[in-house]
Amino acid sequence: MRATDIIDYDGGSIYLLDDDLTKQTDTIPALDTGRLRPGVGAMGIKTVNDRSYGHLARISVEVAAAGFPAEPADAEFIEESSYLTELGCQRIGDCYFAECQGELAAPLTPPGRARVHVRLYEIPGPHDPYRAAAPGYSPRLVPVNEHLLLHIWNERTDR
Numbered sequence: 001m002r003a004t005d006i007i008d009y010d011g012g013s014i015y016l017l018d019d020d021l022t023k024q025t026d027t028i029p030a031l032d033t034g035r036l037r038p039g040v041g042a043m044g045i046k047t048v049n050d051r052s053y054g055h056l057a058r059i060s061v062e063v064a065a066a067g068f069p070a071e072p073a074d075a076e077f078i079e080e081s082s083y084l085t086e087l088g089c090q091r092i093g094d095c096y097f098a099e100c101q102g103e104l105a106a107p108l109t110p111p112g113r114a115r116v117h118v119r120l121y122e123i124p125g126p127h128d129p130y131r132a133a134a135p136g137y138s139p140r141l142v143p144v145n146e147h148l149l150l151h152i153w154n155e156r157t158d159r
Contacts, residue, residue, distance in 0.1 A: 003103035004060040006130045006144065007094050009047045014059065015093040016108075016118065016150070017042035018085055036120055038083035043118060048146050056130055058147040059092060059100075060123070063108050068119055068151045075121035075149050088112045088154070109154040116154055123147040 007014055017024055018041050027039030037044035049055050062069040071077070089107040092100050099105060109116060129141040 001108075002060060002062045003106075003108075004058060005100060005102040005104040006056050007059050007092065007100060007104070009049070009055055009057050009094070012047050012049060014045050014047065014057070014148075015042055016045065016090050016116070016152075017093050018087040018089050018091070034081075035079045036081040036118060038081050040083065041085045041087065043081065043083050043116070045120065045148070045150070047148070048122075055145045056142055058123075058127060058130075058144050059104060060147065060149045061092065061104065061108060062149070062151050064151070064153045066153065068117065068153055072121060072123075072149060075123045078120040078122055080117075080119045082115050082117045084157070085109075085114055085116055088114055090116055090152075090154070092150075108152060112156060113158065114154045114156050116152065119151040121149040121151070123149055 024042035028042055028044045029037045035046045047057055088109055088111040090109040091107050092104045127144040127147050129143055131139055132142050133139040
């Protein structure tokens, strides 16, 4: 399965998480530990424009049932990590932990305990701008600053 959409990343991060946010966010390391920051039930994913505001990223996700999807020819490998989840049903969250819309709105992994394995890639630009439209306003093109590709596979575990 592959899904792609645009995400706002004010502050320099997006997230892979489940619905138990009251416990998860405290487990994500705050210190600079790399681009993938695994916690328990969630992972912080740092963007290139760290601690900046008003940026959009195109996020693509490929999920495989067992093992990582095939390595992409058009992307640069950045980092690999994993974390444990009790609930499963991992989804992409924007910089404010909110659920995404469009193709990234649905859960990416099945429910249940698992080790979630993640590989982060960058797809080089230039990137097509996002066409923003709202009722009562003229459409405009908004720059997309980066394109991240996440390869994910969910390894069921009994802990």
